[in-house]
Amino acid sequence: MISFSNVSKFYDYHTVLRSVNFTVEKGEMVFITGPSGAGKSTLLKLIYRAEDADEGEIIVGKFNVTSIKSSDVPNLRRQIGVVFQDFRLLKGLSVYENVAIALRIRGLPEKEIKSRVFDVLKRVNIRHLADSNPKALSGGEQQRVVIARAVVAEPQVILADEPTGNLDPNTAIDIINLLKDINITGSTIIVATHNKELFRGTGKRVLRIDSNTIAGEEIG
Amino acid sequence: MISFSNVSKFYDYHTVLRSVNFTVEKGEMVFITGPSGAGKSTLLKLIYRAEDADEGEIIVGKFNVTSIKSSDVPNLRRQIGVVFQDFRLLKGLSVYENVAIALRIRGLPEKEIKSRVFDVLKRVNIRHLADSNPKALSGGEQQRVVIARAVVAEPQVILADEPTGNLDPNTAIDIINLLKDINITGSTIIVATHNKELFRGTGKRVLRIDSNTIAGEEIG
């Protein structure tokens, strides 16, 4: 489903990733870990083409991300749900609208949007906050809105960047269980996290980034 | 140094805190924990008067926060350094300027600002990012800028709201050690966090918020 071959990414004055190689199968759930500034977020950004790879080839499903046409980028992105590390909630919109926009973009009818959004808000336990403004939410509540938005359209791929940084351990485990459930229905999932508790005992692959590349692989 | 007597806080449609009572001595370091949405951030906001208490009395040093004059609020806030949960970095400014502004506000001369800012950036390991824009930083790097800004002026009180949510365990421990060092020089510190690892074995008091009030106190 997702494969990196010899992918490198540089910023003006330094290397972030060099010769990264890995494959994630369709329906797999994989964790990525590594110290702060290792390049976890950058790796995920390369997948949804928020950043361009400087070297190598990235394949996501039927898309060759490294040679994709600009007009095809929205199509690629609609296959992917992203839990952004910095949330990226839309300030002007309510929690409901923040989640609904993922479906609006995909052109779903209003009725289906409504039932789907309320369903997913229930699953992340913030159904009662549907009409709130994201600004009036606690850190953990905001994070759950982002998660809801990423999964509501049931995309083929879900990328979760530090999805539990603002959550207490119990809620964090709920979220990981939610992601596992979605994974079982067929979505491919990559979770970038510092939190060893999240992958310990899951039996999933854990890729460790260090020194600008994938330095090791273990089973969580 | 900080005392809450029967403090309550309501939002339009629900109660966040009811009858909160606690005291933090000058030079003490205290942790606050509790599930997502419990009211940890709200409690901290009451201390630096980002929110008004609806009932009760809050004392911070020589300030009675609940009856403070509007024109005294900046004086109160300059006694306090805050690590905001949502970072609140100034987008238009470099990392250096983001940290320096805490000293500019206090009217320090340019020369002292320079040496102090570079000192603190070194301590949180992001000296090399001084000229970067915060937007080009990883989540953990941004969090360290916020921490640097909170401590650079060596305020009497430091409030850290989930200061390690985006940091790997090693960096997180570095930060807690930094806060401990500052605490030893006399600052009163309150850390709100989900992360049990942070307070386990510190021997500091841990206040647990649950059901809208301080439901328990333990030693970490």
Add this chain to the structure above:
Amino acid sequence: MYIGYALKTALKGMYQEKWINLLSAFTVASSLFIVLLIGLILFNIELFAGTIHERYGLVVFLKDNLSELETQSVITEIHKKEGVISARYISKEDALKEIKDKLKDVSYVFEGLDTNPLSASIELRLKKDFITPEKVKTLSKNIKEISGVDEVFSAEKIAETIDYFNRSLSNMSLIVLIALISGVIFVIYSTVKILFYRRKEEIETVKLLGATRAFIRLPFLIEGATIGFIGGLISTAATLVIYFAITYRLSNVFPILQNLVFPNEVIVVFPIVGLILGVLGAFVAVGKLRF
């Protein structure tokens, strides 16, 4: 499929940012207002110049005591000349009456006038393209040679002035037009750019969520159209107010202002022009939307 949502987004966004939108509509209105005002002035000067053209002619003074037959032959002769549209005979008596009428305000100069000192004359109207200094000069020389003609008053200076005026008017129109059109484009462009800029972060996010260009652009185009339309409306209304103020109030003092013309089409056309400029400006401002 997006339109309902885009409309809602645009309206909501516009309401949320009342200030920016008010200022924008106000800015567009004031520049369109200047365009309209100058346009109207140019239009009216052009109209006026047109009537000068039509009114302007040569005056041929006849010798005293010509018989009716002789007069008629002079008129016939003049009619044959190239460039002459019509010739009107004015008797001595008519001339005095006309002068007295024209100079009503200073009619006291005719106090105690008991002999008619004027000559009979023939007023010629010339074809528009015949009113150039040289042609008028040649024509008046030719007419002077007709027997029975005493004097031809050719007013070369007036012809020259009209000529010069016409040329400088078109030059000025061009400069003013270019300046104003780039002004209006600049204003609408930067207005929408501000709206766009304010939502930069939001747009960045929506792009990352997989929105197409159309999805992102539509609300902006609607906002641009609305601002342009309202701007056009306000400027038209303001111009109408100014127009009526001038024609009704000031014309008491300067009667010539009574002749100002306000083309009715403007009321319909200008808000639409505003709308089109708004959509155009929005389109340019949103730009290529790189993914």
Add this chain to the structure above:
Amino acid sequence: MYIGYALKTALKGMYQEKWINLLSAFTVASSLFIVLLIGLILFNIELFAGTIHERYGLVVFLKDNLSELETQSVITEIHKKEGVISARYISKEDALKEIKDKLKDVSYVFEGLDTNPLSASIELRLKKDFITPEKVKTLSKNIKEISGVDEVFSAEKIAETIDYFNRSLSNMSLIVLIALISGVIFVIYSTVKILFYRRKEEIETVKLLGATRAFIRLPFLIEGATIGFIGGLISTAATLVIYFAITYRLSNVFPILQNLVFPNEVIVVFPIVGLILGVLGAFVAVGKLRF
């Protein structure tokens, strides 16, 4: 202590938000431009009205064939009347010359004029506050009773018109002034409001860090001042261009425009007015800054 930093912040902010600032300066400029233009027009009309006042007088026609002594006694008599500033005697011959001069463009009406049909007359200049319909009427009645006077041409209509014109001019000035001043205040207020609004989050953060009101306000006041100053500068320049365009170009066609006056003080005063309005608008826009 904050000033150096505030200046740097303001300049940097203004550079970063070129678009908004350009649009703002442009908006301020265009409204100040309209203020200036209308002000200039009013100023010139006022000036012109002033000269009308001064020029305007009664004309007293004398009976034919008065001796010099009789004429002199009429003049003395008239001088005694209240409201009369001066009296100028115009002989029959002078009158004809003057008329011929005044009516140069239509001088052909005097073709073949060989007797002088005009009367000798005396032109009176009246005090300004004497030019009201009733006073002029009474005065002319009194003068008519002097022996040797044939007719008094009082032009009540002109007096009435000037009177009406003056009154409606002050009314209009007032309305226009109020409308424009509120317009300018609105524009600068909303301009700074936008700048403020754009930095709302940043300001919220700086407040939480312990910044005082002065620290937060200063950069905005500097920005407001700069925008206002530049707006004033641009509008002054634009008005000067228009002024020279009109006096040099159009005055070829309408010689009266040559008399337009552009007070030099405007060049210095207007940018400063812009600056002050900018600071004021910024101050109002930033508002109370609640903590």
